[in-house]
Amino acid sequence: MSNTIKLTSEKYGKTFTARFVTKGDLTGPNMMEKHNDEPIVEIYDAEYDLARDPEGEQLGQLVSTYYAETLLEGRIEDKKARGLDLHGGVENWTLDAAAFNQLHDAIVNWVVTYEDEQAPSAPAP
Numbered sequence: 001m002s003n004t005i006k007l008t009s010e011k012y013g014k015t016f017t018a019r020f021v022t023k024g025d026l027t028g029p030n031m032m033e034k035h036n037d038e039p040i041v042e043i044y045d046a047e048y049d050l051a052r053d054p055e056g057e058q059l060g061q062l063v064s065t066y067y068a069e070t071l072l073e074g075r076i077e078d079k080k081a082r083g084l085d086l087h088g089g090v091e092n093w094t095l096d097a098a099a100f101n102q103l104h105d106a107i108v109n110w111v112v113t114y115e116d117e118q119a120p121s122a123p124a125p
Contacts (some may be wrong), residue, residue, distance in 0.1 A: 011096035
C-alpha cells in the first residue's frame with residue numbers, strides 16, 4: 001500500500017501530496033531523520049519539486065505536519081469536515097471540505113493497515 005495520496009482542493013486551485021509517516025520511516029529535510037513517534041501526516045504543495053520521499057517520488061514543498069490522530073479528531077463530531085487551513089499565511093494552502101474528507105478516509109485506511117502490521121501475529125495451531 002502506498003503511503004502517499006494526491007489531494008485536489010478545487011476551491012483553492014491547489015494539489016497537495018499527503019504522506020503517512022510511521023515509526024522508523026525517514027522524514028525531515030532530505031529524508032535523513034528517522035521518525036520515532038506516533039504516526040504523522042506530512043502535507044506538501046505538489047506544485048513544487050522541493051522534496052522527494054526515500055523512493056524518489058516527488059512530494060512538493062512541505063506545508064504542514066500533523067499527528068494522524070489529530071486529523072481524525074477533526075471530523076469525529078459531525079462526520080463532515082469543513083476544510084483545513086494548512087498555513088495561515090498562504091490563503092490557497094487550504095484543503096476544501098472534499099479534499100479534507102478524502103484525506104480523512106485515507107488516514108483511516110493507513111491507520112488500520114499500520115495497526116494490523118504492528119499487531120503480534122497469532123501463533124500457528
